[in-house]
Amino acid sequence: MIEFNNLTIGHHRPLAHVTIPALTPGNIYAIIGSNGSGKSTFLKTITGQQRPLAGNVFINGRNTTELSRSELARLVAFVPSRFPEAEFVRVVDFISLGRTPYQNSLGILSEVDKECVQQTIRQLNIRHLADKFISQLSDGERQLCSVARALAQQTPIILLDEPTGYLDYRNKRRLLEVLSLISIEMNRLILFSSHDIETLLQFGIQLLGIEAEGVSEPGKTQLVIIDKNIPFETTISHFYC
């Protein structure tokens, strides 16, 4: 569960005030808003990469600024928008890196770690990719593998920065199906940023939005939860000018 207490996100200057209720496990949320509105900053404030300008974020009741890096790594998994470029990394080893927070410094995979990786591969149905190098994957396969790595991290919360960005229509739908399934069946809290509002609405994903410039007074921009009954056109005009 993620709770926000008077949180203001931003980098040097405030981008948005977060006025949403707690985000709970078993649900999938998508955050929308124009480029530069603060979607990534919001995600990075939860992962601890960015400090809040004001207020606090609580993960399972604990203030993120008081959590150590390794404690956070066991609570939040993050998939950045850019897929890492690396040579000689096989998909199975890439997914195994999700087990890093549970390993000692020698980096040896325990039987539990191996079983967890194999289980993740079965769950996402990517057995056929396991022995490929990550440099050989297509964009759709890359996103699936990134999700697999985050799953193997066995965190209650998974954040993704624009996971549908590079994907074609079919892969977008497949990824959203997978994410929805994970949130419901494994009781994970999934939060990601995206611009594919129509597809998100079709999947019934709860939308959060950062108001567009000019909607509220300068400096009072809010990050709000979007009512599912609001018509599509209204959403667009409110969150993208």
Added chain:
Amino acid sequence: MRGKAIPFRLKIFIGTLLLIGLAIWHLFAGSTTISVSDFYNALADYDYSNTNHIIARDLRIPRTLMAMIAGAGLSLAGLLMQTIFKNPLAEPNILGVSTGASLFVAITLLTGISFFQSDWGLIASALFGAFIFGTIILFFARFVRSQGSLLLVGIMLGSFSAAFISIIQAWSDAHQLKLYTLWAMGSLQQVSFQQLPLVCLMFSGTVFLSFFFIRALNALILGQENASLLGINVRNMRVFAILIAAVLTGLITAFCGPIAFLGMAVPNLVKMILTTHNHRLLIIGCLLTGGSFLLMCDILVQLLSGFMLLPINAITSMIGAPFVIYIILKRWS
């Protein structure tokens, strides 16, 4: 268990056999024939008047051990730097760590300024220089975003050292110049039998420590941001890794002179052979291949010694440089 695990073990096993085989060949290579019993007696019952004992104990054994340590150590330093800077062309020489060691060795040899008044003064200078320049490059790495720029910074550090060294050379007398020039040509023969235990201890200590960074090194393959999100303290880890690379580079440079390209070529070769990112295997692979590579180069020097005497760093560069060009062409064209 997947079937892949066995080939890794087989490759490591072949590497070990290769290293042992080359080490034995290297022990017996040279203009004087030394028998197995000479080696045994030189260690068990050393006789100052027996030339074969002197060659076996004071020349051959230190030379073979130093070749293995220098090859393995520089390769490991190269691997660490390639991973922490996420750059396949990073190595102690290019990034200025060994030029830092050279600069301080030059200051000690040419001006006599030293931390201690013994052989260890030179080693202390080299370690100090390697660490200072390692810290400088780490400092620049925080601001420089592109891979190429950091290499250029390293090359500039090298030019700076070279300029500084030539200024000191201009002020030095003939004897000091000769000492420095001989050192700079590189040799595996500088270490004495008495110094070996400490050199071996420092080498194995740093190798041992590097094994505690395997988890962090593996995660760092995904970049600093991802590694940090996986719970790795990237900043501390990079400082420790540079420290390890600097100790290895300083130690080896003090005894063997600046050896170029080995630290760049060997880790890339090992990655191609093992096709893995797992640093447990890569470290072992680099130690075995690096040791074998320098033994092979020195065996070549011994075989050619009848016709001409070649400095060891000339051989490593002649083999290493074309391989590095091959890596560059393969990646960026």
